[in-house]
Amino acid sequence: MIYPNNFEQKIGFDVIRNLVKEKCISQMGRERVDEIQFTSDFETLNILLQQTDQFKSAILFDDSIQVQDFYDIRPTLSRIHIDGTFAEIDEIGEIRAVITAIINIVVYFRVKNDDQKYPHLWELCKDIILEKDLLEAINKIIDPKGQLRDNASEELRRIRREIIKISGEADRKIKKLLNIAKKDGLVKEDAEMTIRNGRLCIPVPAQFKRKLHGFIHDESATGQTVFIEPTDVFDANNELRDLLNAERREIIRILTETTSLIRFSLPNLHIGLEFLGLIDFIRAKALFSISINGILPKIFDNQIIKWGKAIHPILFLNFKNSSKEVVPLDIDLEKDSRILIISGPNAGGKSVCLKTVGLLQYMIQNGLLVPMQEYSEMGVFDSFFINMGDEQSIDNDLSTYSSHLRNLKTMIEHLESKSLFLIDEFGSGTEPTLGGAMAEAILERIYGTGSFGIITTHYGNLKMFSETHPQATNGAMLFDTTALKPLFILKQGKPGSSFTYEIARQIGFPEEIIASAISKSGTSQIDYEKVLEEVELEKMELDKQLRMVSQTDEKLAEIIDSYSLKFQEFDKQRKEILQKAKNQALTIIDSANQMIEKTIREIKEVKAETSKTKEIRQNVQHLKEELKKEINSVEKEESISPIIPIHKTTSKSKPHTSDETPIKVGDSVFITDIQTIGEVTKINGNEVTLSFNSISLKTSLSKLVKISKKEARNVKRTGLSQLDGTRIGEVMNEKVAHFKTNIDVRGERADAAIQIIESFIDEAVLLNVHQLKILHGKGDGILRKVIRQYLSKRREIRKFEDEVLELGGCGITIVEL
Known part of the structure; x- marks a missing residue:
């Protein structure tokens, strides 16, 4: 159920509908936009969202899709379904263009499906029958320019040849007569042949019309010029007229024959038109999503609103060309906190917050992507209710308060656990004390329905409602008490102040009136609310600092563990290299030994002295031992030590040794x-x-x-x-000087890219670098998606977003630490 009937106008969805319609290129697509309806069926909704998200990916990251010539040929198809009728040449040309468009789209998604891309879009295409035979038949009679081919039939070819021949003869005769008439001064020197009633004529001044023999077909508006067909070309023109009539008869015969083929395929063509309309509709939704930075959040088949950095799309588009920025909304409604009571200053953003929630939730349930963070969670609601604005009516004798009560009565009668309600300025429009009591009683009844919703109010008793109702929570629109301006930031958990006097001062209201009002109301409540707001702002800043410290703490621990593992791996590799070198050295020694033994044998064979041989053998053994000692000493010298404090020692001081007593707090x-x-x-x-x-x-x-x-x-x-002896500071300075804030992972596999980015971010954190750029390219979007999933898990990353369109757009991700 949607209540009231103008619900879409109240939340601004009518504007969204028109913006999507502007993205359509066909009447069929625009009709689809007009017919769009919200759904609460989770399976259907998931399919609609996947279709839009996949088309968005195809537009951004894949080959361009040929989306053109989506002609609305339904009137033509409706007219030619009767036997004996025929379509004109231009109409058949449009039918050909539509068939070509259908084939191009189906083939595109068939190829992509072979690469396991866009399965939900292929599901729409796979059962479409491609009229290739009909397309071939049309191409045989109509050329690429949309003209009927001369060889569409043998008879047409003959007729057109005759037309060219007779027309040429007639042209030559009349040109000859025209030149004679010019010499005789019967026509002007710049006169040219013209056609009247389908006949070639010569323009002759009225005073000479009796001097040129022929048939007068027409005269000018002033009557000063007459158009005469000379008698010498009567026969040629008559024959030409007969040929033209024969040509038209042959063309109709060809068109009738081709129309019969089209008539046989009418059911498939109607299905194809529906398909093109659907593709145009999905494409329009995807293009609109791109324009508002819409994404597909996590969707659940229950009731939940857990959004991060949600943006009102209409405000975003309105501010896009100016220096203004929309303040994003963070909001959390779950089973244990399903009703949010927002209070705060007027013009502080309460109503915008209400509309943002209503619009984005309604958009997602209409199959549209929404502008918020990808980690956001959205549920599905069966019914929507809103009470916003002044609906007093003279015709129905309804005041503002009466209209509010009527809307609230309808809500109470129809609200259930899967409903979402939005109430602006709850209880206003009547005497404050009584209105507040009535609002509280109504809210208790609404609370009992188990529904989800948001209420904005200034009433103090409603701010206290959450104290006795655990599934209701307060929220405040924050106000800068120093600059005296609203911050448009929603903070859940505490009620807000209306800042009545601060806003009055901001708009320049007379100070004496404000002072008089303060004296009448007292300052205790004002001081309390002011202190409360300041404490809340300080708490937000402290929370921000605490998160940064916590992230730094965790990141540092990760870096320590990472470098410890890397050191162990490095030490292992060092030992393997040394062992390999040692083995090679021993091999060399053994080879040398064999060579020496061979030399000794040769010496013996020549009967060398025994003492000399013994001396050579001792020298060889000594050489072998020396080589072994050198290998062992190399192994000791090459051992790697971590970075440690270096202490200079003197004869009076000894090297430092660690204290063996237990470590305690303060050490x-x-x-x-x-x-x-x-x-x-x-x-x-x-x-x-x-x-x-x-x-x-x-x-x-x-x-x-x-x-x-x-x-x-x-x-x-x-x-x-x-x-x-190198100082660590010097090493760090060297790293900072050579560190590059951008990295290119295009062409890398997903797992390799993540390892590269992990090291890249680790080093950036260590060097205190705050902004990075990751170039991953557009492609099919898989690498970008994997990288962003990884980035969302890194706690030290404050946010990440696409580069501006002119500098690379979604092919580059900007990371802020």
Whole structure:
């Protein structure tokens, strides 16, 4: 159920309908838009949304679809269904264009389906019968320019040849007569042949019409010129007229024959037209979704509104060409908090919030994509109710309050657990005390229906409603008490203030009147609301900072674990390389030994002295041992050490050794994983919380080395070094200088791209870089989707969005950390 009848006008869906209709290229598509209706059937809704989302992907990321020549040929088909009738040449040309359009679209999605793309769109195409034989028959008689071919039949070819021949003879004769008439001064020098009543004529001044023999067919409007067909071309013109009549008869015969073929295919053509209208409709929805940055959120077959960064699409389009920006809406309605009571200043955005919820929920249930974050969750409602605006009526003798009560009465009678209701300025229009009491009583009845909804109000008793009704919650439209302007931000959990006097000052209301009003009402409530609002704004800022710290903490722990694993892998590879080198060296030694033994044998064979042979053998053995020692020393020298503090020692000082006493809160420790100094703030079993550089970090005791306060101060003063003496700060500065804020993963497989991006973001976080660009290209959108799913899971990422259209659009993702 949709209530009232002008529900679509109240939420602005009539504007959305017209905007979608403007994207259509055919009358069939526009009629589909007019017939659009919301659905609460989850399976049907999912199909509609998938169709739109897949067409959007095809437009953005795939080969262009040939969407043209969607002619409305229904009047022609309706006229020619009677035997004996025929379609004209231009009408058959339109039929040919429609058949071609159907074939192009079906073939396009058939090819894409072979690549496992756009399954829901292929489902629409697969049963469409392609009239290829009819298309071939039409192409035989009509050329690409839409003209009937000379060879459409042998008779037509003969007739047209004769027409060309006779027409040429007639032209030559009349040109000859025209030139003679010009020489005789009977016609003007610039006179040319013309056609009157289908006959070739010469324009002759009226005073000379008796001097040129022939038949007068017409005269000019002034009567000063007459158009004469000379007697010498009578026979040629008569023969030409007969040939033209014969040509028309042959054309009608050909068209009638072709129309009979079309008539046989009328059922398939009607189905094809319905198909083109549907494709045009889905395409229009996809184009509109692109224009408002619409996406397909998570859809559930229950009642839920859990949206992030939702945008009112009409406001977005209105502000698109100006410097204004629409403040996004974050809202959460679930079973345990299904009724939201919004309060706050006038012109603070309460009604816009109400309309945004109604419009976006109605759009999604009409198969339209909506502008919000992809992680948003949307449910399905069976009925919609709204009470908004002044509906007083002189005809029905209804006041504003009476009309509100009538709407609320209808709501109470029809609301159920799967309903969504929207009530603006609840209880207004009558005496405040009584109106507030009446509104509270009505809200209690609505609460009992189990329905979901949003209410805006200024009444204090409604702000207290959530205290006794756990499934209702308050919301406030925030107000900047310093700048005296609304922020248009919805904050759930606390009621808001109306800021009556602040708004009056903002619009320049006389101060003496405001002062008088304050003296009458007192300042306690004003001070309380002002402090409450300031505390709420400070809380939002603290929450933001806390999230950033928490994200930094978690990210740092991830980086530590990541680099620890990488170090272990690197050490493993080093050992493998050294072992391989060792084996190669031993092989060389053995080869050399064999060569030496061979030399000794040769010496023996020539009866060398025994003492000399023994001496050579000892030298060889000595050489072999020396080579082994060198290999072992290389292995020791090549061992890799992590970055550690380097302590210079003198004869009076010894190298530092770690303190073996247990680590406790307040101790200074050296964190081996990240090679830095921190202070223990909390110990819970084997888990330790540390603080360093204003960052909180959790790690295990096994990764810490206790050091003295003096040692900690020395390290902080002198900094950490690598074994080669390079300072860590110098290394970091070098990394920052060479770090690039953009990365290109086009052509990479999805898993490889994610690994590249993971390292890219890790290094950016470590170097405190705040904005990155990921170039993934458009393609079929799979890589972009995988990357965005990964980005949505990274807590340190504040937001991500497409690049502006001129700089790459959806082929590039901007990431803000």
